[in-house]
Amino acid sequence: MAKKVPVIEDHSTEDKIKNAARKVFTQKGFAAARTRDIAEEAGINLALLNYYFRSKEKLFDIVMKETMQQFVVAMKDVFNNENTSLIEKVEAMVENYIALFKAQPNIPLFVLSEMRTRPDKFASTIGIKEVLLTSHFFRQIVQVTKGRINPLHFVINLIGLTVFPFIASPLLKNIGDMDSTQFDALMQERKKLIPEWIQAIIKTM
Amino acid sequence: MAKKVPVIEDHSTEDKIKNAARKVFTQKGFAAARTRDIAEEAGINLALLNYYFRSKEKLFDIVMKETMQQFVVAMKDVFNNENTSLIEKVEAMVENYIALFKAQPNIPLFVLSEMRTRPDKFASTIGIKEVLLTSHFFRQIVQVTKGRINPLHFVINLIGLTVFPFIASPLLKNIGDMDSTQFDALMQERKKLIPEWIQAIIKTM
DNA sequence: AATCGATTTAAACAAATGATTAAATCAAAA
DNA sequence: TTTTGATTTAATCATTTGTTTAAATCGATT
Numbered sequence: 001m002a003k004k005v006p007v008i009e010d011h012s013t014e015d016k017i018k019n020a021a022r023k024v025f026t027q028k029g030f031a032a033a034r035t036r037d038i039a040e041e042a043g044i045n046l047a048l049l050n051y052y053f054r055s056k057e058k059l060f061d062i063v064m065k066e067t068m069q070q071f072v073v074a075m076k077d078v079f080n081n082e083n084t085s086l087i088e089k090v091e092a093m094v095e096n097y098i099a100l101f102k103a104q105p106n107i108p109l110f111v112l113s114e115m116r117t118r119p120d121k122f123a124s125t126i127g128i129k130e131v132l133l134t135s136h137f138f139r140q141i142v143q144v145t146k147g148r149i150n151p152l153h154f155v156i157n158l159i160g161l162t163v164f165p166f167i168a169s170p171l172l173k174n175i176g177d178m179d180s181t182q183f184d185a186l187m188q189e190r191k192k193l194i195p196e197w198i199q200a201i202i203k204t205m
Numbered sequence: 206m207a208k209k210v211p212v213i214e215d216h217s218t219e220d221k222i223k224n225a226a227r228k229v230f231t232q233k234g235f236a237a238a239r240t241r242d243i244a245e246e247a248g249i250n251l252a253l254l255n256y257y258f259r260s261k262e263k264l265f266d267i268v269m270k271e272t273m274q275q276f277v278v279a280m281k282d283v284f285n286n287e288n289t290s291l292i293e294k295v296e297a298m299v300e301n302y303i304a305l306f307k308a309q310p311n312i313p314l315f316v317l318s319e320m321r322t323r324p325d326k327f328a329s330t331i332g333i334k335e336v337l338l339t340s341h342f343f344r345q346i347v348q349v350t351k352g353r354i355n356p357l358h359f360v361i362n363l364i365g366l367t368v369f370p371f372i373a374s375p376l377l378k379n380i381g382d383m384d385s386t387q388f389d390a391l392m393q394e395r396k397k398l399i400p401e402w403i404q405a406i407i408k409t410m
Numbered sequence: 411a412a413t414c415g416a417t418t419t420a421a422a423c424a425a426a427t428g429a430t431t432a433a434a435t436c437a438a439a440a
Numbered sequence: 441t442t443t444t445g446a447t448t449t450a451a452t453c454a455t456t457t458g459t460t461t462a463a464a465t466c467g468a469t470t
Contacts, residue, residue, distance in 0.1 A: 032236035115375045129380050152381045156370050164365035170320045175334050176357045200405040
C-alpha cells in the first residue's frame with residue numbers, strides 16, 4: 001500500500017539537532033526560526049547547536065541541501081528509465097511525490113519560499129535542472145509537445161497539479177472544511193486523477 | 206491588450222509607507238521584513254512608521270487585508286455572472302489573475318506563506334470561502350463533477366495551473382533559462398492554454 | 411508675526427536573538 | 441584510579457530590531 005518514507009533516526013545529538021532544525025525551518029522558514037526553538041525542539045542546550053554546526057546559517061545550509069537531494073533521489077531512476085512510457089513516468093512521479101509530501105507537507109512551500117527570499121543558497125538547483133533536462137523523461141515531453149508548445153508547460157502542469165495543493169493546504173482545508181486526514185484522502189484520490197488529467201492535456205497538445 | 210492593474214499612488218506619507226510595506230512584506234515575508242527596510246524603502250524616518258501605524262504588526266494586518274481583498278474584488282463579478290458558461294468564467298479568471306500577478310508576482314507565495322506560518326491572521330479567508338461556495342461558478346462546478354469527484358479538485362486544478370508558476374518562478378526561470386520578460390511571455394501563453402486544458406480535464410470528469 | 415496642532419526627526423530604550431566563553435560532566439583509555 | 445578529550449551546560453556578550461520619547465520643523469489659522 002502506502003510506501004514508507006524513511007525518516008532519519010536521531011540517535012546522536014547531531015541528528016537530534018538536525019531533525020529539530022528540519023522541523024522548525026520547514027515550519028517557520030529561516031527568518032522566523034529561532035535557534036532557541038530548534039534547541040528546545042531537539043531537547044538540548046542552545047550552545048550545543050553552535051558547538052556542532054557553528055551557526056544557524058550553516059545548519060540551514062545542511063538541512064536545505066539534504067531537502068533538495070530528496071527531490072532528485074526520489075526521481076532520478078524514474079526519470080531515466082528508458083522502458084517506461086511518459087504516462088507511466090507521470091504515474092510514478094505523482095505517486096512518489098505525494099507520498100513524500102504527505103510525510104513532510106511543509107517542504108514545498110519551505111523550499112520555494114527560501115528560493116525566492118535567499119536565491120544565493122541555490123547553486124544546488126543546477127543539479128535538478130541538469131537531471132531534468134538531460135533525462136529520458138524530458139525527451140519524451142519534447143516528443144509530445146514537439147514544436148507546438150514550450151515543453152516547460154508540461155512540467156509546470158505536472159508539478160503544479162501535484163505540489164500546489166500542499167502549498168495551499170491551509171486555504172484548501174478551510175474552503176473544503178477538511179482536517180488533515182480528509183486532506184490526505186483527497187491527495188490519495190489525486191494520485192489516480194492527475195495522470196488521467198495529464199493524459200487529457202497531452203491530447204490537446 | 207494587456208489590462209492595466211491599478212497601482213495605488215503614494216502621494217501622502219501614509220500611502221508611501223503602506224506601499225513600501227507592501228513591497229517589503231511581499232518580498233521577504235513578515236518575519237524577515239525589518240521596519241527599517243520599510244522606512245528606507247518609503248524614504249521616511251523610522252519613527253514615522255509607528256506614528257502612522259502603531260506597530261509592524263498593525264501595518265502588516267492592513268497590507269494583508271488589502272491584498273486579500275484584491276482576490277475577491279477581482280473575481281466577485283465573474284463568479285456570479287449567471288449568463289456565462291463555466292469555461293467562460295475560467296477564461297476570465299485566468300486572464301484576470303495572470304494580469305494581477307504579472308504586476309505583483311510575489312503576492313501568491315507571500316499570502317500562502319503567511320497563511321501557514323501565521324494562520325491566526327486569516328479570519329478574512331472566510332470571506333473568500335463564502336464568496337466561492339455560494340457563487341454561481343461553484344454551482345456550475347458541482348454540476349460538472351456531480352457525484353463523481355470532489356468539486357474541490359476542479360478548484361485546485363484551476364488555481365494550481367494559474368498560480369503555481371508564479372510561486373515557483375525562480376525555479377522555472379532557472380530550468381527554462383528565462384529572464385522575467387520571457388517568463389511573462391510564457392504566462393501570456395498560459396492564458397489561452399489553461400482554459401483548453403481545463404476543458405480537456407472536464408471531459409474526463 | 412504669534413500660535414497651535416500636525417508632522418518629522420534624531421536619539422535612545424528594551425527585548426529578542428545569534429553566538430561565545432569558561433566551567434562542569436562524562437566516557438573511554440592508560 | 442587517573443587522565444584526557446569529547447560533550448554539555450549556565451551564564452554572558454554583542455548585535456539587531458521593534459518601539460518610544462522629546463525635541464524640532466512645518467503649515468495653516470488668528
